[in-house]
Amino acid sequence: MAQTEFFDALESRSPHEREAAHMAALPAQIAHARNNAPAFAELLADVDPAAVTSRAALARLPVIRKHELLQRQTAHRAKDPFGGFSALRWGPAMGRVFASPGPIYEPEAATRDYWRTARALFAAGFRTGELVHNAFSYHMTPGAFILESGAMAVGCTVFPAGTGQTEQQLQAIAELRPAGYTGTPSFLRILLEKAAETGADVSSIRKASVGGEACPPSLTAWFAERGVAVYQTYATADLGLVAYETPVREGLVVDEGVLVEIVRPGTGEPVPDGEVGELVVTTFSKAYPLIRFGTGDLSAILPGACPTGRSAPRIKGWMGRADQTTKVRGMFVHPSQVADIARRFPQVAKARLVVSGEMANDQMCLRVEASEADNGLQQQIEAAVREVTKLRAQVELVPPGSLPNDGKVIEDARSYQ
Numbered sequence: 001m002a003q004t005e006f007f008d009a010l011e012s013r014s015p016h017e018r019e020a021a022h023m024a025a026l027p028a029q030i031a032h033a034r035n036n037a038p039a040f041a042e043l044l045a046d047v048d049p050a051a052v053t054s055r056a057a058l059a060r061l062p063v064i065r066k067h068e069l070l071q072r073q074t075a076h077r078a079k080d081p082f083g084g085f086s087a088l089r090w091g092p093a094m095g096r097v098f099a100s101p102g103p104i105y106e107p108e109a110a111t112r113d114y115w116r117t118a119r120a121l122f123a124a125g126f127r128t129g130e131l132v133h134n135a136f137s138y139h140m141t142p143g144a145f146i147l148e149s150g151a152m153a154v155g156c157t158v159f160p161a162g163t164g165q166t167e168q169q170l171q172a173i174a175e176l177r178p179a180g181y182t183g184t185p186s187f188l189r190i191l192l193e194k195a196a197e198t199g200a201d202v203s204s205i206r207k208a209s210v211g212g213e214a215c216p217p218s219l220t221a222w223f224a225e226r227g228v229a230v231y232q233t234y235a236t237a238d239l240g241l242v243a244y245e246t247p248v249r250e251g252l253v254v255d256e257g258v259l260v261e262i263v264r265p266g267t268g269e270p271v272p273d274g275e276v277g278e279l280v281v282t283t284f285s286k287a288y289p290l291i292r293f294g295t296g297d298l299s300a301i302l303p304g305a306c307p308t309g310r311s312a313p314r315i316k317g318w319m320g321r322a323d324q325t326t327k328v329r330g331m332f333v334h335p336s337q338v339a340d341i342a343r344r345f346p347q348v349a350k351a352r353l354v355v356s357g358e359m360a361n362d363q364m365c366l367r368v369e370a371s372e373a374d375n376g377l378q379q380q381i382e383a384a385v386r387e388v389t390k391l392r393a394q395v396e397l398v399p400p401g402s403l404p405n406d407g408k409v410i411e412d413a414r415s416y417q
Contacts, residue, residue, distance in 0.1 A: 007122035007154075010256040011310045018312065022259050025284055031060075032087070033289040039072055040290060041086030042292060055270070058292065059261065063268040063280055065294035066325065067334070069238070070102045070164050081105045088287050098142040101332045101390065106142060106237045109287035115142075116257045117150025117209075117235060120244030121307075123253070124231035127208045128155025133173055133205065135191075136212065138328075142237045143212060143330065147182040150241075156180075166190060170200040177204040182396035184330045185215040185223075185230065186361065192226055209233045212330030213362065214318060214414070215313050220249075234318065238290060239283050243315050251302040258283050260313060261292070262301055263415045265322040265405055268292065275299040276321040279315065296323050324410040328362045333389050335409035338366070341384045347372045348381075352403050353393070356388030360414040364393035373397040 006012050013021075023257045031049035033040035043062060052058055072083035077109060080086075081097075086107045087092040095110035108114055126132065132151045136143035138160055148158045161183075169191060181188055187209055195202040208223070211233045223230040231245040234252055242260070243252035254260050261270050262277040271277040298319040305311050324335050333353065342351040350369040357363040366385055366415050370377060378395045385393045 001117070006310065007119045008256075011119065011253075011312065013311060015305070015311050015313075018256070022284075023053050024053075026058065026259075026282075029282075029284055029289060030291060030295075033284060033291050034384055036087035037085050037289055038080070042084070044291070053238055055261070056398045058259075058282065059268060059270050060264075061268070061292050063263065063292045063294045064290065066238075066296055067102070067323075069293075070104050070334075070336075073102075073104060082107060085290065092407075094287075096142075096145065098145075099140045100142075100237045101337070102334065103413055104237070107159075107288055108142065108145065109285075110289075113149050113153035114287070115146040115149055115235060115240035116243045116255055116284075117147055117233060117244075118153035119150075119255060120231075120233040120235070120241055121147070121150045121154050121156075121182075121209050123234070123310075124209045125229065125243055125244045126151060126154050126156055126209070130156050130179040131176060132156045132158050133161050133169075133176075133178040133181045133183075134158050135163060135169065135181065135187050141331075146235050146237070146240065147209065147211075147233070151182065161388045163187060166194050167198075170195055170198065170202065173205065174201045179204060179206065181205050181208040181210075181228070183208075183210065184212040185210040185219055186213060186329065188223070188228070188230070189219070192223075192228070202349075203227070205353075207231070208294055211235060216358075216415075230319065236295060238288070238293060239270075239281050239295075240285065242279070242295070243317075245317075246306055246308045246310060248307045250306065252317050253306050253310045253314050254312045256312060257285070260301075260315065262315075263301060265371075273303065276319060284319055294322075294410070296325055298322050321412065326355055326410055326412050327389055328364055328389075331389070331391060333364075333391070333410065337388050338409045341366070341381065341388050342368070344384055345370075345377065345381060348375060349400055350376070350403050351409070352414055353410045355410065356413045362414065364389075364391060366393050367396045367398055367403060368405055369400045370397045371400065373399075 027049045071369045096108040138144040208230045235241045241255040259282040261280040265278045299315040302314040342348045354365045383394045
């Protein structure tokens with residue numbers, strides 16, 4: 001395959017060369033994290049960075065999970081909003097700071113394609129000289145900027161559409177004629193359905209890079225039937241790009257800027273290739289040097305290399321959550337948020353959030369055991385859900401003792417087939 005079909009030469013280097021480069025870079029990255037990020041100075045105090053030159057040595061380091069990051073940020077917020085994990089401070093080196101639900105604060109370094117999403121967009125067919133309709137949210141969270149930076153690195157112009165205002169977005173698409181879309185798959189579906197209903201011309205969009213929520217094969221096929229080739233981009237606010245889909249649609253290729261492990265959920269122990277476990281990622285970012293960051297997402301390593309010639313490891317894709325934290329309409333919802341809502345109402349003894357739906361049509365229902373069952377309470381709880389999670393949910397009041405005694409705070413009942 002010609003080099004012009006890759007974004008850069010790193011994608012096609014031999015697996016041995018890539019692994020050797022990553023192992024050679026690990027000691028310096030761990031030393032950098034210890035010297036510049038106070039949280040890692042504490043967490044890795046007993047680690048000799050020079051000795052971490054293999055995956056076995058890396059696996060002996062602790063896994064840092066999102067809830068621990070949130071706890072440290074909360075505890076140190078008065079003096080450091082990043083909880084000691086960022087190597088950057090306010091000033092020209094940090095271009096932006098974002099707030100994800102929790103809230104968890106993330107820095108963005110003022111560098112080209114900081115999130116490294118250019119490779120994902122290139123693999124999805126985006127090219128220099130095209131216009132991209134970016135429908136990720138530009139409000140507080142980094143989603144829009146994660147894809148925008150990659151599109152600009154590819155050489156595209158970006159229309160910052162954001163979310164909502166469907167009719168105005170359709171007008172902009174009809175008049176600006178973008179070649180591609182970036183955003184959640186559910187909003188792309190809304191745009192296409194509304195265009196079909198109103199007769200708006202969205203025919204210029206022939207490709208899309210989607211993320212933020214599940215995009216099952218059935219939904220990908222639905223888009224294909226309407227002339228849009230949709231590819232998944234798996235990126236997070238903490239890590240940037242982790243993996244991306246290619247035209248052969250055989251799993252997701254791991255990005256060149258991260259080192260991926262699959263571990264047994266709840267532990268830091270790597271599992272054999274092919275076994276499902278939690279995705280743990282070490283990033284080589286100097287700005288936000290996360291070492292063994294547990295994503296909470298389940299996946300598995302696929303055998304062999306991508307038929308496109310990209311030689312990095314491949315993961316099967318998103319296979320659910322290793323913990324009860326889940327994504328709804330592109331936003332994380334945490335068990336702690338459900339508990340926060342329940343604590344606001346003395347009448348509530350127990351609450352369970354049930355997430356349902358299929359084909360990216362997420363629905364939330366908060367089932368609440370309440371000593372009082374009146375409409376006023378139901379409306380108040382619905383308002384509290386919107387305030388805490390930034391999402392809408394139906395509230396169902398049930399008699400005390402109705403909810404299962406299984407410890408679940410969030411039940412993901414969605415179909416991913």
